[in-house]
Amino acid sequence: MAMVKLGITIWDLDKSGDDVFLNAVEPREISLSRPVPVLQARIGAGLPLPEPAVYGEVYPFALSLLKEIQNPIAARLANDPQIAPQFQENDLVLLDQSEKCRTLIDPESSYVVSSEDGASVRYIRMGGRSLYLASDATLAEPKRWTRIPGHRDILETVKARIVWIGREVALPPLATPH
Numbered sequence: 001m002a003m004v005k006l007g008i009t010i011w012d013l014d015k016s017g018d019d020v021f022l023n024a025v026e027p028r029e030i031s032l033s034r035p036v037p038v039l040q041a042r043i044g045a046g047l048p049l050p051e052p053a054v055y056g057e058v059y060p061f062a063l064s065l066l067k068e069i070q071n072p073i074a075a076r077l078a079n080d081p082q083i084a085p086q087f088q089e090n091d092l093v094l095l096d097q098s099e100k101c102r103t104l105i106d107p108e109s110s111y112v113v114s115s116e117d118g119a120s121v122r123y124i125r126m127g128g129r130s131l132y133l134a135s136d137a138t139l140a141e142p143k144r145w146t147r148i149p150g151h152r153d154i155l156e157t158v159k160a161r162i163v164w165i166g167r168e169v170a171l172p173p174l175a176t177p178h
Helices: 002-006 020-025 099-103
Strands: 033-039 055-062 073-076 092-096 111-115 118-127 130-134 146-148 158-166
Touching: 055 073, 099 158, 118 158
Parallel strands: 033 073
Antiparallel strands: 033 055, 073 092, 092 158, 111 118, 111 158, 118 130, 130 146
């Protein structure tokens, strides 16, 4: 507190002229994020699932999000009216592709699924020996869910669980001075 009143810093106390003191107390850069590859192709109804994965960019994600994901990837979403307003075109999603998250289905989560319609984002419901795919538009109407036959391996359908959604927000134009 006394140094603040005097208007000096710890750097002012170093009269040696060398950088030994400076380097000894300089904070080290600590990375709290890790770059994750972003798929070049978008994910959305009517589009094929991007295989093999081709990456177009990387995006930094917080380590706290990545700590339990073995091989994280990110993707941008294409327009799909069935998943609005929860998901929108150009949203960036972080995906967990682990076998565990693809077989232990969480009814509160959204998934990237592969079906006859291509790759899309859907909720998954289990019923008997079948999987059912639901969207925001059909979630309250089970009769409209898409049934995936029981003879199909769940890993053929469920490709990833969405663990994070990011959206670029358009800012209003700046006011012009009068």
